[in-house]
Amino acid sequence: MSTRAAIYARISRDAEDEGLGVARQVQDCERRAARDAFTVVDTYIDNDISASTGSRKPRPEYDRLLADARAGRFDVVLAYSNSRLTRRPRELEDIIDHHDRHGTRFLTVVSGDDDLSTADGRMTARIKASVDAAEAERTSERLRRKHQQLAESGRHIGPRPFGWDFNDDRTLRINQAEAAVLRDCVQRVLAGEGIWKITKDLNARGVPTSTGKTWATQVLRRVLLRWRNCGLRSHQPLDKDGRRTGPVALSPGQWEPIIDRETHERVVATLTAPERRTNNRGTEPKYLLTSVAYCGECGGHVVGTNEFTYEVKGGLRKDGTRGPSRARTYPHAYKCPTAGCMKVQRTMADVDEHVTTFVLALLARDGVRLLGGDPVAAEQARERIAALKAQLDLAVDRYADGEWTDEQVTRLNARLRPQIEAEEARLRQAQPDSALADWADADADVLRERWTAADVETRKALIRRLGVKVTIHRVGPGNAGDGYDPSSVSIVPA
Ligand SMILES: [Zn+2]
Numbered sequence: 062m063s064t065r066a067a068i069y070a071r072i073s074r075d076a077e078d079e080g081l082g083v084a085r086q087v088q089d090c091e092r093r094a095a096r097d098a099f100t101v102v103d104t105y106i107d108n109d110i111s112a113s114t115g116s117r118k119p120r121p122e123y124d125r126l127l128a129d130a131r132a133g134r135f136d137v138v139l140a141y142s143n144s145r146l147t148r149r150p151r152e153l154e155d156i157i158d159h160h161d162r163h164g165t166r167f168l169t170v171v172s173g174d175d176d177l178s179t180a181d182g183r184m185t186a187r188i189k190a191s192v193d194a195a196e197a198e199r200t201s202e203r204l205r206r207k208h209q210q211l212a213e214s215g216r217h218i219g220p221r222p223f224g225w226d227f228n229d230d231r232t233l234r235i236n237q238a239e240a241a242v243l244r245d246c247v248q249r250v251l252a253g254e255g256i257w258k259i260t261k262d263l264n265a266r267g268v269p270t271s272t273g274k275t276w277a278t279q280v281l282r283r284v285l286l287r288w289r290n291c292g293l294r295s296h297q298p299l300d301k302d303g304r305r306t307g308p309v310a311l312s313p314g315q316w317e318p319i320i321d322r323e324t325h326e327r328v329v330a331t332l333t334a335p336e337r338r339t340n341n342r343g344t345e346p347k348y349l350l351t352s353v354a355y356c357g358e359c360g361g362h363v364v365g366t367n368e369f370t371y372e373v374k375g376g377l378r379k380d381g382t383r384g385p386s387r388a389r390t391y392p393h394a395y396k397c398p399t400a401g402c403m404k405v406q407r408t409m410a411d412v413d414e415h416v417t418t419f420v421l422a423l424l425a426r427d428g429v430r431l432l433g434g435d436p437v438a439a440e441q442a443r444e445r446i447a448a449l450k451a452q453l454d455l456a457v458d459r460y461a462d463g464e465w466t467d468e469q470v471t472r473l474n475a476r477l478r479p480q481i482e483a484e485e486a487r488l489r490q491a492q493p494d495s496a497l498a499d500w501a502d503a504d505a506d507v508l509r510e511r512w513t514a515a516d517v518e519t520r521k522a523l524i525r526r527l528g529v530k531v532t533i534h535r536v537g538p539g540n541a542g543d544g545y546d547p548s549s550v551s552i553v554p555a
Pocket residue numbers: 356357358359360361397398399402403404405
């Protein structure tokens with residue numbers, strides 16, 4: 062039997078630069094196979110092109126190659142060069158291990174064949190791998206420097222940005238119509254309008270993006286956050302693995318700004334304010350009503366539980382064998398966790414849907430009133446706070462003049478503090494919540510869509526803000542799950 066060979070080729074950006082397309086890699090390997098009278102049993106090709114220079118992309122074909130080698134499908138792996146096969150020295154160690162265990166030989170067209178079963182062969186292979194790695198690092202360093210230089214030169218790189226047109230030499234000049242749209246969006250953001258609403262408005266007015274598409278909130282947000290808008294070019298250095306690192310560096314761009322820097326900084330501050338960034342939280346709560354809904358028995362909060370599956374063993378038969386086992390799955394649920402109570406439990410999906418329907422209906426009907434704030438109430442609260450604080454000030458003055466005793470001041474303070482705090486809470490309630498403003502004025506379909514897209518934290522914030530109180534009541538014995546009775550959960554608006 063002739064020697065069976067597998068060919069491995071890898072498409073990558075560096076290979077492209079060297080004119081080493083995948084076809085050329087495979088051809089050269091086939092030629093080598095023919096010369097050595099190998100029978101090629103399979104060809105494995107990975108596409109390793111990724112945005113980062115030091116690729117950590119998985120290589121599914123490489124994994125399949127190693128699995129097939131373990132299964133003994135071939136004796137030899139052929140690659141164009143060592144660097145096609147392994148991307149960094151650590152991967153060579155895997156190849157060496159593999160050779161030790163399964164005896165697979167790894168041969169190349171241009172890097173020679175290292176006998177991995179001898180110490181000398183392994184040393185040569187390791188030296189070559191570290192030379193390759195150094196070369197790859199130098200290449201990516203060159204690229205990084207090139208990028209840095211382009212950034213520092215202040216030229217615009219990339220497609221046409223919204224707000225500008227290209228001159229013949231690809232420098233930018235302001236597109237007055239788009240610039241006006243941009244300035245308008247900036248004013249609206251600074252006035253506290255939600256990005257979502259502005260996006261909707263742009264699309265309703267038929268204003269396209271720079272590529273002629275309709276706007277998405279994330280796209281508009283990015284456009285508004287560009288430092289380019291105020292004439293600056295931002296550059297974030299990449300490390301050797303192509304990951305963004307360090308702070309963003311700003312340098313003057315070679316184009317006319319559309320808004321001034323101070324205004325842009327306010328836009329950035331507004332759009333990146335932590336209370337606005339309800340997405341991408343590190344510790345996102347998993348369940349909608351954990352710490353929100355109450356137990357109808359003890360009044361404590363319920364918690365969400367994971368679904369779990371357990372196996373029910375089949376019964377013993379007369380002949381001593383067992384019947385088939387069955388798996389039983391309990392779905393996600395809300396439970397009262399309070400020791401001594403734990404009397405309430407309900408299927409999570411049912412309660413969530415019930416509450417969701419309620420909240421969305423409430424928003425569709427009363428969203429503007431409930432989320433939009435109440436300027437009159439806010440003003441009244443402010444006045445009362447001012448009056449209460451004036452009383453306190455007066456008492457302090459009297460104390461300073463020797464008219465009041467220490468004890469009198471303390472007593473007054475104890476009486477006024479809770480009142481001030483209550484008024485401050487009223488003031489908070491009466492002020493519009495900019496993070497939730499987008500939810501105030503939308504119709505039911507849009508609300509449902511946005512609710513589906515929102516993260517749990519945002520949904521919880523809405524329920525809290527609306528003051529909706531959810532209580533899960535105990536149902537009679539034998540409640541173990543058949544059907545959901547909506548009357549067993551009370552949902553009360555504030
Ligand atoms: Zn309870």
